[in-house]
């Protein structure tokens with residue numbers, strides 16, 4: 001595996017060479033180290049941390065300070081991967097100044113290399129302002145979880161001709177305003193293919209089919225940490241949730257039975 005630092009320039013290079021881009025989420029240092037060791041191209045400190053780790057019902061509750069706290073931990077574990085932080089709800093919606101200052105915090109305080117923003121044409125000015133401050137921006141369209149209430153839930157997007165056309169225009173607008181890539185979440189594979197072919201920046205799909213230039217997943221989903229609800233687009237490459245539970249049960253049972261610690265684990 002390569003020991004070379006992945007930079008913003010490598011996103012476009014990979015697209016041009018037809019090489020797939022890999023991106024996964026991390027919210028803590030040990031997970032970040034595992035992703036980096038494997039050679040994952042980009043690590044995203046997603047605002048999914050709110051639902052995955054913090055017990056919130058949605059990503060809307062996540063604050064800038066919580067994101068900075070997790071981004072700092074991830075930074076300590078990442079050496080070669082490109083480090084991106086999610087701008088949480090209301091850290092950029094209110095205006096360009098707010099957006100630029102908050103994006104800057106991720107670089108200055110947490111050592112991130114880029115930020116991700118949800119939205120299309122309506123956030124074009126924000127993206128431009130952040131870019132003008134010298135900060136790289138990854139776009140995110142389709143199912144944008146911060147707007148789940150407005151979208152009527154966590155649903156497949158771009159399913160009728162008007163909304164599909166709107167997503168194409170959004171993607172083009174994000175490229176024109178300086179995004180180095182665009183996450184396409186929960187859109188039909190044929191639409192994702194059309195967008196991917198139209199853009200010169202890479203698309204990173206999640207629930208958007210195989211024709212995107214790269215794929216992103218929530219790491220906890222792919223390792224099977226939870227099994228209450230598994231979205232259709234998640235492939236569980238392992239099921240560590242039950243393994244962890246079994247280990248905890250064994251500790252409980254052995255402790256209660258006076259079998260732990262045994263001689264091997266005592267001084």
Ligand code: KIV
Pocket residue numbers: 025044045046047048049086183206216217218
């Ligand atoms: O918050 C997140 O983890 C994300 C990815 C799933 C794209 O936005």
